Amino acid sequence: MFKKLTKFIVNQMDPCKELVPVESIAGNEHFRPLYLLKKKTKPKTIFHRAPYYQRTGFTLHDVLLPGKEGKSIESIHQDSSQFTLTKTCADQADGGLSISFDPASVELKGAASLSKEFSITPQKKSVSLESLEELRREREINMDHSFIQQLQRRDISLYLVTEILEASEEAIYKESTKADRGFKTKLYATLCAQSTRDDKQSIVIPKGCTLAFRTIQIHIRDGAWDLDYFPAEPVRMQAYVADGPSLGKLGVVVTEINYSCRIFLELSSDLLLIVLNTIKAVMTDKNLLEELSQKMEEVPEQNDGYELKTESPDLQGLFSTLQHSPRDRVLLAEGITYVLDALHELMEDQLLLLLESLERKIVSQQLKLVEILLKHGLDKGQESFLVDSELLSFPHEEEQMLTIALVELSGVQLQEDGSAVPRDQPFEAVAALFVALYALNLLSGSK
Known part of the structure; x- marks a missing residue:
């Protein structure tokens, strides 16, 4: 449910798909500004167009050498305006469907309704790239850090979270399937002996939960680090169909x-x-x-x-x-x-x-x-x-x-x-x- 919600939010707020939806509410705190991520080597697919990232558990602060006394890199965070997304929908399917709940019995025809409901206010938080540039000139990477040493040995690319959408207030996402006279669209009973007549699911999105994020790649060499502002476009597989014209x-x-x-x-x-x-x-x-x-x-x-x-x-x-x-x-x-x-x-x-x-x-x-x-x-x-x-x-x-x-x-x-x-x-x-x-x-x- 959480993945469906974050994908919907990104589709509504970021048509260019530059933001990456967080797919699991567990560990969402590892996709905060200045956190370091690894990108999986597998390519994007037609059914998963966002890159695959893995959390590292480290932030940029963790791997930098000490800087000027009293200066914290947390001060380079920026907050921006909030946006409220509200959705309430209900779909009704009437008659004509008969579902087997048990091999020995068939339910009567009936009707079902499916509904989804949520109202969430995402807030954008970002890191000023100008401040990152200043930080890059002032502080070097700690090349003795074990995490950095392992990255260098295995030639793993590293990415920095620069922008996120987070829930500014607690929100609840609800889905329900209601059955009339035994109709049940989701057909749990095809595989289970028991069924319910009113299936409700909900998930609580806590305040401050990361919903989506944006990254920039970091290149490290001999303590110095650079930000890749203009990454090369990945080579996409040519779309063709062997037999006949293109089918879109x-x-x-x-x-x-x-x-x-x-x-x-x-x-x-x-x-x-x-x-x-x-x-x-x-x-x-x-x-x-x-x-x-x-x-x-x-x-x-x-x-x-x-x-x-x-x-x-x-x-x-x-x-x-x-x-x-x-x-x-x-x-x-x-x-x-x-x-x-x-x-x-x-x-x-x-x-x-x-x-x-x-x-x-x-x-x-x-x-x-x-x-x-x-x-x-x-x-x-x-x-x-x-x-x-x-x-x-x-x-x-x-x-x-x-x-x-x-x-x-x-x-x-x-x-x-x-x-x-x-x-x-x-x-x-x-x-x-x-x-x-x-x-x-x-x-x-x-x-």
């Missing part, structure tokens, strides 16, 4: 997937099964997902003597394979990382629904449906459009409901007649769902 943003998504997942096309069926079983295991265990993500990100940075270790039996098969396949190790790790990044963008409920879809062998049809959704301007507003109703026709009614719920959680409301209504510019969320479906479809050998 869908073409960009397809190109990115084909490039990032190209190694999967070269794997044997046995190895594809190992990768699939590993990904299925981490989809039900958040800690395991984090462990696999971290280990896969480390693989390209390690030499041939590096040994992948884990205490989890669910990861051992993949790790053993990677250990004995040095030729494909980096490409395979990068492909898996790309898929895991897409899974990170989905909700936990969606991961469970995806696993159920895999068991029911309906992933390939869901993939075609989501592909059609991406052809429309999902980031242009809330204009409704029609998709082929045949794509919503499944052998069993609960499979249709499962698919509607899966797409709904990515921000597109579907009806049985094929009408679709996007909410909150859901292009990135739908793109992440498309990547997940593509990967599961490919790894499972579906046609």
Whole structure:
């Protein structure tokens, strides 16, 4: 919920996407002005356009040599005006839907409403670049600091937080799904024996919580440090589609997937099964997902003597394979990382629904449906459009409901007649769902 809120705030207040939304409320205090961050080596993706940063736990003050007596670098902070963002919305879906809460029973048709509500006042805090320049001339980096020495040895880029948006007052973000006569859009009961008729979720955003931040890169050499005011633009992969004319943003998504997942096309069926079983295991265990993500990100940075270790039996098969396949190790790790990044963008409920879809062998049809959704301007507003109703026709009614719920959680409301209504510019969320479906479809050998 917190990530959805911060992404919405950035979309509303920073159309140029120079601010990076904070993705977890835990540790938000590490993204304050003058904090130092590391940028992960993995590139931006179509479903996650902001860079990936990691906190270091250190501030610029921690790694500078002492300066003039009595002068604190905290004095270079600047506060600016506040902005209030308020959102209240409710979507109503009437009739025509029937959801299976239990294999032996089917709920009656009914209606459901989904609502979101919040009012938050972000305040901008920044560091004067002119003051930073003065500080740069006056104080050098402590090259004996163990953190700096490790950065130099590993050639890791360092970034300084120069601007943030923070919550100036405590705020509450609420979401609710209300059911009438048994209807429940989120379909928890597809995978659980019990269900609730009124699902409410809320999160308290404390005063001073960092919502988004901006950085500038620092270059360190022999104690001196410079700020990179004009960073080089990253080389972007050329967007093309091999067959036929460009399909707009869908073409960009397809190109990115084909490039990032190209190694999967070269794997044997046995190895594809190992990768699939590993990904299925981490989809039900958040800690395991984090462990696999971290280990896969480390693989390209390690030499041939590096040994992948884990205490989890669910990861051992993949790790053993990677250990004995040095030729494909980096490409395979990068492909898996790309898929895991897409899974990170989905909700936990969606991961469970995806696993159920895999068991029911309906992933390939869901993939075609989501592909059609991406052809429309999902980031242009809330204009409704029609998709082929045949794509919503499944052998069993609960499979249709499962698919509607899966797409709904990515921000597109579907009806049985094929009408679709996007909410909150859901292009990135739908793109992440498309990547997940593509990967599961490919790894499972579906046609």
